[in-house]
Amino acid sequence: MVQIFDQMAETAARLLLRQGTVTGVTDLPGQLRQIDMETSPGSWSPGQKVQVHISGRVLRTFTPSRWTERSVSLLVHTVGSTPASRWAGGLSVGAGVRMLGPRPSLDLSRLAGAPIMVGDETSVGLAAAWSSHGNAPAVASVFECDSPEELGAALGILQLGAADVLVKRDSVDGHLDALTEGVVEAVRRHPDAPLVLTGRSQTISAIRRHLKGANLRPTSFVKTYWDPNRTGLD
Ligand SMILES: Cc1cc2nc3c(=O)[nH]c(=O)nc-3n(C[C@H](O)[C@H](O)[C@H](O)COP(=O)(O)OP(=O)(O)OC[C@H]3O[C@@H](n4cnc5c(N)ncnc54)[C@H](O)[C@@H]3O)c2cc1C
The missing domain is CATH 3.40.50.80 (Nucleotide-binding domain of ferredoxin-NADP reductase (FNR) module)
Incomplete structure (x- = not known):
């Protein structure tokens, strides 16, 4: 049963979420990993969030850190073997990312x-x-x-x-x-x-x-x- 829900969530994610393509991955001191992505235009502003689709029904939330008309970057604190850390750790240039957002968080x-x-x-x-x-x-x-x-x-x-x-x-x-x-x-x-x-x-x-x-x-x-x-x- 759980598998069916996960498959439905995967299909919905493919259809509904913003698509990004990784253009750069940079490890910074402090266990921070910067993920740069190409994506379609959005109305980004400071304090918003994106929810990244990790797998199945698992989403994790990050703050768009910098953006241009067709790109957005995230700064992920990697903390061991958590879903977000494994996701960020596994990314390389050309990887696809699905996200919900930008969405309001801090106004x-x-x-x-x-x-x-x-x-x-x-x-x-x-x-x-x-x-x-x-x-x-x-x-x-x-x-x-x-x-x-x-x-x-x-x-x-x-x-x-x-x-x-x-x-x-x-x-x-x-x-x-x-x-x-x-x-x-x-x-x-x-x-x-x-x-x-x-x-x-x-x-x-x-x-x-x-x-x-x-x-x-x-x-x-x-x-x-x-x-x-x-x-x-x-
Ligand atoms: C609006 C919003 C914006 C955010 N923006 C960012 C952002 O830009 N960059 C960023 O890195 N995070 C950001 N976060 C925090 C991030 O979503 C959480 O840290 C999230 O729990 C990470 O998911 P995970 O899979 O690593 O850990 P989870 O699976 O959620 O948790 C597993 C375990 O790890 C612990 N854990 C989670 N995060 C940390 C941490 N940072 N240090 C130590 N232990 C931790 C949890 O408490 C739990 O015990 C944001 C959260 C919100 C709500």
Whole structure:
């Protein structure tokens, strides 16, 4: 029975989804893999998502990071043997990709002024989209990550400028104090800047709690990108 549903999903995906053809695959430090694709024109804007068809009924969500009339790029954080990591790891030039989108996610068209960007490796695509296609470059950025050296190098290669704060993740969340303090500092320094907050669910909650505790209420655009206890958030 499951097989029949998977076959129906494969057929629907072939018929209904946007087609892309991979034109470049670039491994960046920080376990990021940039996928460049040729595709038909779309009305792309920063903060949107695409849902990539992995197989059967499995979709995974990414942020268009850069685009032109006939191309779009994604930045995928590869994290071991997950469906998205295997998919991204198996791509090469000429491979076909099926995607749903662009679809709305964070509506950054409402963003007044230069933002503070906060997130992790999964947020680098959004930071790149904003840097290339947004109205005003970010005034500050704060990221948690597995390796500050590597993520810093990736941000440099992508020409996103140096992040103000890069905090090394630790397995028992001992790093959250330094991370949340970095965000509180950035908000104090730029009180009028909107906050764009994406990444891991628990980190987002901790940051929001600390901001509230510090009596800071920046205009916020928030979206959970992943959660250790869940799969395939969209
Ligand atoms: C709107 C939106 C936009 C997104 N944009 C991007 C993007 O541009 N680039 C990007 O890389 N991701 C992005 N994500 C996050 C991505 O969709 C998730 O990380 C997704 O779970 C990856 O699928 P997977 O097959 O690797 O893991 P899943 O099968 O979903 O999960 C398997 C396990 O891996 C864990 N896991 C998932 N992601 C990570 C991670 N990053 N680090 C550590 N553990 C993880 C899960 O919690 C779970 O325990 C976005 C998510 C949303 C909702």
